[in-house]
């Protein structure tokens with residue numbers, strides 16, 4: 001069986017859900033091999049073994065975190081050669097897509113981004129044109145590189161765990177790969193709420209919250225949801241830029257998207273219109289968001305959201 | 319930056335207007351490009367170039383901001399728009415053999431084109447195209463040109479250390495914010511957070527009439543037609559289906575209990 005390489009980037013504690021999804025996909029499509037950047041701790045290697053990983057190609061070279069993107073792509077290209085991989089699977093983050101892009105050039109491999117499903121024969125499904133079409137893509141090259149969005153598959157451990165062999169890989173980085181230095185790194189505060197890209201439910205607020213995200217956060221917390229925002233809200237500085245949903249923010253596709261005080265501009269819709277169920281609360285009945293809402297409330301979010309949160313609490317307690 | 323005037327290439331794309339419905343059709347599932355405009359995300363790259371020139375102290379008329387596009391004949395309108403906004407000259411790579419290029423083929427054509435234009439300080443692009451939406455091209459272009467890739471910059475500044483020109487910019491991620499630094503020349507992509515793009519004014523529109531747009535073909539670049547377009551692409555779109563239209567939902571007006579009705583709806587959908 002040919003190898004399918006999964007890139008795992010410096011896992012801090014355990015394997016994140018997106019990584020476990022990639023490992024599950026890799027096992028269905030071939031023999032799962034991991035390119036692990038960072039320390040190969042016993043815990044991580046055991047966790048990879050529980051997903052049936054046969055080999056771990058490991059590099060902890062400092063360049064991987066001192067320079068932007070390029071060294072990681074070089075490492076993956078080297079690991080893919082060593083493993084003779086027919087495919088490389090990568091998380092679909094901004095950085096993941098760029099790593100895929102460069103590894104594609106290095107391996108002369110076709111790259112498919114934003115996959116929402118990957119079949120065992122490596123055919124990938126993705127949403128295109130801001131969610132207005134679904135397309136099926138294949139690469140024509142011997143190696144396929146696919147960046148896969150979170151929630152593409154339910155992660156499943158292997159029936160029989162493996163004890164992966166860890167092999168150290170030393171990459172010979174060229175000067176062009178060590179050209180963009182990270183001179184300062186500021187960590188952002190870690191939220192206790194679910195990650196936007198992985199969340200089953202998203203509650204998002206826009207200019208209508210008028211500087212006060214409390215009702216949005218309160219409803220999100222009773223639902224165990226992630227908090228999102230329109231660009232108007234992030235531009236105003238009411239919430240972190242990483243909460244922005246839309247064309248130039250995140251694209252989400254949760255089971256439920258609750259939009260509050262957001263008009264539903266085309267760039268906002270681009271990031272959320274593939275959600276399974278859309279609920280909108282807006283005081284203007286003419287807002288375009290109502291065109292895509294399964295359930296809409298013409299009303300004041302400062303009344304409707306707290307009432308809904310209170311009602312959910314009441315039902316749970318009775 | 320007093321020494322030599324800046325020479326910047328801005329890559330722009332002529333894309334179907336996102337304000338209207340967009341359609342895929344034909345055997346290769348290609349995009350209908352009839353109602354197209356200059357991609358709004360590329361306006362941020364052009365604005366960044368103009369601001370760098372303005373703050374660099376380059377004498378008027380010396381600095382160059384070349385707007386470069388590849389695409390069908392009508393794509394020249396995107397270049398014309400860029401000239402009206404303030405680019406100094408334009409280049410249009412136009413060849414029937416380019417149709418259907420994926421990111422790999424596009425980055426090959428653009429890399430060859432940039433090399434053909436001669437030494438530049440910066441190649442600036444938008445954060446993604448609004449049609450392909452993959453953000454692959456800037457990274458692949460940098461890899462092919464073996465130039466530094468400083469992408470998704472939300473701030474940008476040039477500076478000089480002992481006669482060496484450098485670029486620095488901030489890149490915001492989910493868990494971090496990075497300050498990045500590279501030596502010129504570099505490939506830089508910018509986000510929509512970096513600036514507020516200017517509109518063409520009357521003076522700009524008049525001045526643009528005198529600016530030149532050079533049209534190049536694959537032969538001018540020495541590129542083999544089979545290395546680009548559909549034949550040079552490394553990916554295939556096997557099938558494309560429009561998403562089913564969302565069925566009209568229930569819209570209610572709040573009479574005091576809409577929050578409760580909202581919860582009823584969620585319960586009925588098994589979402590609680």
Ligand SMILES: Cc1cc2nc3c(=O)[nH]c(=O)nc-3n(C[C@H](O)[C@H](O)[C@H](O)COP(=O)(O)OP(=O)(O)OC[C@H]3O[C@@H](n4cnc5c(N)ncnc54)[C@H](O)[C@@H]3O)c2cc1C
Nearest residue numbers: 206207208230231232246247248261262263268283284301
């Ligand atoms: C290049 C580019 C990229 C962009 N990318 C994005 C993107 O990624 N994501 C994004 O979201 N936008 C993006 N935008 C901006 C987009 O065009 C809209 O301007 C933005 O989405 C509007 O945000 P909003 O709906 O919150 O604000 P508005 O359009 O001002 O709407 C506010 C809404 O709140 C309602 N409201 C006010 N008070 C209340 C209340 N008390 N209760 C209930 N409702 C209330 C109003 O009726 C109104 O409908 C982009 C724009 C450009 C040019």
